[in-house]
Amino acid sequence: MSTETATPAMHQTRSASGRLELTDLVKIYEPGSDVRAVDGVSLQIEPGEFVTLLGPSGCGKTTILRTVAGFETPTSGSLTLDGKNLLRQSPSRRPVSMVFQSYALFPHMTVRENVGYGLKAAGIRTRQVNERVDEALESMSLSPYADRAPAQLSGGQQQRVALARAMVTRPEVMLFDEPLSNLDAALREHMRLEIRRLQRQLGTTALYVTHDQAEAMAMSDRVVVMNSGRIEQVGPPREIYRRPASRFVAGFVGRANFFDIQRRSADETSAEVELWGRVYTVPAHPRARETEDLTLLVRPESLKLTPESGESGPATAVVTAAVFMGDRVEYELTSGESRLLATVMDPAEDQIIPEGSQVRLDLIPERAWLLPA
């Protein structure tokens, strides 16, 4: 980061700055090849916003992150921060700092030296560096480890050092490259909240890369779902989950049942479909009006399951697997030729349906979603 942005005075006006704009980014690694790692991505990130790039490996999300950091040069397209062209600046001049998947802590420096590295590079006086490092270590509960080598810390502590090191320089934009993938599950959930809390506190713009949909949902203001170099959908977590724009998004974010279906009628926001001999009115994607052949998305928790004796629900199915997860039971069902997933939240002990039983099925129409095939 540049020296002037490191001064506290600039920091006060943070919330107004940090608007990151990517326009038509294209990255082709091998000249002459037509394999596009990033294929025309445009994205606007507001100051202080937390945006996650979500997608399978090889979808281009890390390339975008590294382009913003300055480690990759896009083949074409533009990249600006508060209207200023970032592409002309070397990585060290960009007011951007990155948290690496491997943490990349300098093994030959102590924790304190690691955290103070960026401040020293900015030419800040030693006394001030020490003060700010102490403050950062304090806020991360790392003070007792200040003079240890990174190798002497646990994975979680190393992760916190990496965070402190990236944040202490007060960058305009923080970049995260799957920083939690090396932690165990409990610590990972804790660190999600911790990162989010710190990011809100500092008001820094954050761009976060992950392939873990739960992580994306838990942390982000907006999620960008990517597939083979292109953006599939951008939106807040709820919208991505409930109102996916494509089958890919629906399948990648959470578990899903898909029904290939034909609509009977449709207006701007809803449509009538026939399933299991019954007509349902379901919310629909605007483009659902354009075609006849559609896909109905029903999340497992939106399927209603009743024992055979209950006699409610238009369809029947056989339970092929029942998995007790504590807060819920996950069922795998066979209905005719097809396999379905259903989830029942917080079930009473005697209501768990054993494997092999016949059940009746229904769906909650207002939770379903009709999207173009």
Place this chain on the structure above:
Amino acid sequence: MTVGSVTAVTPGTPAAPETGGSAATLPPGRSKRRRRGGSGRRMDGITLAMLLLVIAALTLLIGLPVLNVLSEAFSEDGWAVLERFFTSPVQRGMFVNTVVLGLVTGVIGTAVAFMLAYAQARMRFPGKRIVHLLTLVPIISPPFAVAASTITLFGRSGMITEGFFGLRSDFIYGLPGLTFVLALSYLPLAYLNLLGMIRALDPAHEEAASSLGASRWRVFRTVTLPMLVPGFGGAFLLLFVEAISDLSNPLVLGGDYSVLASSAYNAIIGQYNLPGGAAYALVLMIPAVAVFIIQRYWAQRGSHISVTGKPSGKPPTTTAPAIVLPVLAGVYLFAATVVLLYGTIIVGAFVRILGVNNSFTLDNFEYVLTGNIGSEAMVHTIRMALVATPIAGVLGMLVAWLVVTKLRRGAGLLDFLGMLGIAIPGTVIGIGYLLSYSTPTTVFGVPLLPTLVGGSAAFGGAIAIVMAFCSSSTPSGQRVGIAALKQIDPSLEEASQSLGVSSAGTFRRITLPLIRPAFMAALMYAFASAMTSISAVIFLTTPNARLLTQQIHNMVERGQFGNAFAYCVVLMVIVLIAMLAIHLLTKRMRSVR
């Protein structure tokens, strides 16, 4: 998945295989190596037997000779020589000369090796591959081949100094010439060391630094260089020890710059003063072992080359012209120098007297190949090198295997003992062998070994020479072996054992194939080093065990450069053929599987 009209998609499908249950993946940075071969278990029989074998071998190869040098140096006659290091300015000057030569060669050689390695790893330039091969050429040639060619080109009546510039300069004789020749000759291994380390650096560290606002120069100074400290230490040690233990170059190129190694040689060969030679050897050992221990300490303190599993990003390419242009100028200058020096050797082998009578002739080769001594030396040297190569290769791998996978507490000690062979100058080994194996070896009065040194010994003294070959090339085998074994994820061996394969079977089927490239490299190096070594074995040659290097040495001393060049060409061709053969052999072994 699509069955009928309905599909079910399982949770976040692509996520699962990548995270793979993060509990199983080691947190980076904390990758403390799990010891293989089970913890807390008692050592099994095979391991114990191997350990005893290795210890016995190292004792015979290095331990006993060094002890004998010590005791001889402190004998009455030896002490008389040792005393002079405290009293006589001549002896003190010799000690200072030796250390200065080691330091200057070490610093310059390390710096040039680093420049070459950095350019190779981080820059793009035409002829990169050729420059790489040119840098490695000195591995396959005896060092005074370079000395002879340097004298021909830059000496008193050198083709360039006198022939081109009309200078009759003695500048090259002494420290400058020695440094030039020794640094160039022993630089390849230092270069390979550093190249490996630069390539192993995780680019994320440098990216992190620059993303924190550090300029390129700052990243280089505060992150790249410090992380390479162990590499610099290793390269410096190598050059330092080789430079101070070299006794042949100072004899032909030293002028009046006298050093310990050549004085030890003169004491023994010229005056037949064994205790005096031992005393010189002892003094020679002091700086070598000191540098070795400092380097170990450094390497241990800095043993933080982090293995993070998944390297992020590709290695950065340096493009700033302010850095690239001077570095590439240096790289090409180096390559041109190698071409010039070795071109001189090859051309010199085919003409009468290079620079004086440049008419084409095959007389030099006739002298070398059909002359009695020449062809004998060739056959003897090849035979002994062929015996030593597999022994040194296997022994080095065995030490590496014990250090990395089998031993727990003693691992550091065994590694230290094995690597000590690098720190003990060849001159010391040679004198130690003279002292130890000129008479039968007995342990508490029980005869253990017959006489090994001298024309009347078994196999005409060849055994001692083979042992000396092994003592110098075992450590490099050990080092590449350790590096290769550490690359292997312990879970591979654990997987094999949990599938019901015994520990010996696992070694044969899993470990061995994985370290085969390292083993191949160790064999090649062992053969090349045996064929080109002289410092230790020059004390041990007999009429029944002649050495090519000694013949070259004699030719250079007598000023018969044409013959010396022909010898060098023959030797280099033999080494190249052997390397090719080893390469093909190991390749076939792999494809058979």
